[in-house]
Amino acid sequence: MPKGSEELTNARKEEIIDACAALYETMGFRDITIRDIGAKTSFTRTSIYNYFQTKEEIFLALLQREHELWISDLEELARREAPLSTEQFADALACTLEKRGCMLKLMSMNLYDMEGNSRLENLVSFKRSYAGALQAVTRCLEKFFPRMTAGSIQGFLYAFFPFLFGVYPYTSHTDKQLEAMEAAHVSYTQYSIHALVRPFVEKMLQGEWSNDVQ
Structure with missing residues (x-):
């Protein structure tokens, strides 16, 4: 240094x-x-x-920064005084992710390369930020859905965070991918990040755990 x-x-x-x-x-x-x-x-x-010893460490630092920016928005959401309905919360949470296209792209496409070619100390630093995002979403759920049990919150997190790894590929397509889908007669609908995330969150909160959030 x-x-x-x-x-x-x-x-x-x-x-x-x-x-x-x-x-x-x-x-x-x-x-x-x-x-x-x-x-x-x-x-x-x-x-x-x-x-940084490798380019992967630089990208991992970028992903960490993206998570920290997302955490900041989640914390701002948790500070809202007015109660939010399930639909309003789903919309607000989707809005925090609409700005994090870079984060979602890195998570879905390059995470294993970044983690595999970074020093342990850098990986630990990133994992702390990832844990911070889990905790920030948890605080939001505890704030707006106080009837949710600890088990229900954990279940939501275990569904929501893996879901995020697939958001970018379903909202961003290259010209080559679009041409291939057209040639293969694959029907598709173009969605924004917000349009994909909001209904997922809403259905999750209104589904299995509906009794916990009412």
Whole structure:
């Protein structure tokens, strides 16, 4: 780690993560290199290795940041004073995810590569943020559905978080994928993240655990 203040170190990490995020908007995970990331920073490419050993560690840091931003929105949701109906809560929760397209893309497409090629300390740091997201959703459920039992909340989490891993592929298609589906006569409907998440949450809360949330 280079000499300097913690503030400078964090600023440089953020610059590296910002560069990675910008490239990921137009390039694939496997196509992006540390050289590409370094070219979009204000310091030398080799300096990146003072902060991240692999590109996967950079992407994992990006995913961690996305989770922390999501947690912030969830905490804001939990602070609402007015009660929310099941439909209103499902809408609000879906809105928090509408802004996290990058998070959902990384989770569905690149998680195993990122985790497998990152140092344990980086992986532990990410897992803390993931745990924080679980806890934040739990707090929201406890706030707006106080009749939900601990078992019901756990059941919701075990259904909701695996569901999130499939959201991106069902809401984002490449031109090649669309052409292939048309050629294979596969019917499909284009959904936004919000349009996919909201009914799922609503049905989950109105289904098996309906007696707990009324």
